[in-house]
Amino acid sequence: MKTSSHPSSSSQVPLRLLGIYGGAFVALFLFFALTAQFLRMSSATEVPIPDEKAAAQELLEAKLSGPGYFQLGEPSAELPSPYITPAQARIQLDRVVGERHLDAAKREQLENLIKELTEPSPSRMVGTERLNALKLNLALDELK
Known part of the structure; x- marks a missing residue:
């Protein structure tokens, strides 16, 4: 009887299947990992969605602009947009009244509306009174 040092071909079949399945698993893993990386990279280049409140404020500012409206000043740390001082509102009062042909x-x-909408500075100690121009x-549109 001959004894062979080579394993039989029937015992190599499970090892071959394991190698095939292992290779397929590695290929699938790499495919999904690279797909996920591609999706992350493509979503990073998309345009960010703006803040809803800021977008609404911008649209409202655009709608409520023109000579018949109170104009916003340059925003500052003390007086952010959309606020103006009561003095700025009073300076613009004659122009707005004239543009809208309002009576006495x-x-x-x-x-009175300017007085009602005037609020103290948020810090209550530092800053000036303000009112929301929007x-x-x-x-003002309701005064018609």
């Missing part, structure tokens, strides 16, 4: 009674209502312009 409506002008008085508008002056709220003022919305209320």
Whole structure:
């Protein structure tokens, strides 16, 4: 009887199958890993979605602009957009009244509206009184 040092061909079949399945597993793993990396990279180049509140404020500012509305000043640390000082509102009052052809009674209502919408500085110690120009312009449209 001959004894062979080579394993029989039937015992090599499971090892071959293991090698095939292992290779397929590695290939699938690499495919999904690279696909995920590609998706992450492509989503990073997309345009970011703006803040809803900021977008709404920009649209409202665009709608409520023109000579018949109170204009916003340059935003600052002390007075951010969309706020103006009561003094800035009073300076613009004659222009707005003239553009809208408001009578004396409506002008008085508008002056009272400026007083009502005036709020103290958020810090209450430092800063100046302010009023929201967008709220003022919305209320101005209701004065018709």
